[in-house]
Amino acid sequence: MAELNYNHLRYFWAVAQDGNLSRTAERLNVSQSALSVQIRKLEDRLGHALFERRGRALHLTEAGRITLDHADAIFATGDELLGTLKETGTARQAVRIGALATLSRNFQISFVEPLLARTDIEVVLRSGSQGELLNALQSLALDVVLTNQAPVTDALTPFIVHKLSQQPVSLIGTPALLGETRAVAELLRRHPVILPIAGNGVRGGFDALVDRLDLRPQIAAEVDDMAMMRLMVREGHALGVLPAIVVRDELGAGTLVEAEGLPGIAETFLAVTTQRRFPNPVVRQLIDRAMQDRFDHA
Template structure:
């Protein structure tokens, strides 16, 4: 195998960061045709297409994303070489790009990412968005994984896979002393107001099914599609809230909230959605392999 042509790699690096052959050619003071020829030579040497055209846009392929990561490292190393004599070298890093639903529990995200936090060889990028936005970024190779509470549908037209990485119980929680009478589920919900996840939540669907079978129409004081907001309302409200304990674990440990009871037959599932790739991110593989559902400790144990 011939040695990598770093001149070609630098040209590719500029094209990728400019996102346009035209802008890169202008910045490099080259013609588009000359730049295109150099890019083709690099692709031939690597044996993979680095871009695909979508309209007027250049989109990195999976191989292109990997090549850009390495190119970033190569040229950052060149910059670091200038700093070595100043005693300020930096360790080489691998990049892990994670997408998470805007409504997903921050506590769960933290627990999932904890094994890589503080690792000097890992640069962590976390982006939030809707499911549609994040899956589009995953398919464009700008994300390595999407964290969500629903799995993607598998069919012949998709190469996305959903790994179940945790399943959490769901509880009724409230402020201490807000309900002096012993809480008997589900009867208590005939008289005590409740804060609920929104109707498009799988938790809500399962919760409504349980109450429907019991013939109970709850007094709904709020419906929230964001777990961070539900957490705040649970702290401020006079009634109870339906929430996975992991969302309010800090409040439970501090005694700001108490867990009244677990709701039978209602859980929240967390998925890591990935795309089938020829060059999977090894850090992500280790992270998903290490992810298991945490033990379901009782409120007293917490």
């Protein structure tokens, strides 16, 4: 069986991205006729038409869409290879990690910490929204996504969700604000609280808890960013509903203290990967280490 000509595939890939033969020919500095010949050869090799013309625009057929999906993966893998071996004579493994922009910075640091002293590893840490990061993961621009929101998975988006840590959530505040009181109900009667925004799993658990306790606490702020919650709680005007890892340094220094835990409420930290033929082995090591730490501290 004749092998696939990857030059033909790259020309097809370029046209599929532009959706216009003349624009692609101009961008690649080749003639339209030469470009058409390359695509026709690929179609002959695959045995299927890849485009259909509608007016002046080219639209992918079903076979074209399948071919484009494979081309995306093939050329992304090529870019990954070049990035990994970009230093002449030196193999330096790149690890591309995406992290939800609102995720605890302490958790992110604890995840990547084993790599920071290694000279054979280059860490690329990118933050963004859940949708942006998962799209980058699917296109192989990221190796793993750190989040506290489990993504929806189905046959077309086969995400693999690894539960790295589950941190209990407490009421946290300054020593002056808490005084000698550590009881949840009493503190919620006395002081306003800073909460995650509605729709967050921790917020849902908190709302259910105060309903069971028949309390209506004063809400000082609703925040979707753990780093911002940490700063606001340090100001000493309200209590924060937070996992202790978010304010680990402040708890260690005594500038913040932890009241009783909120029963049944926890923040879950996840690593999301996707099915790949050649997964990054360093990511597996990081996930295994994080999960082992979870079991060791259970």
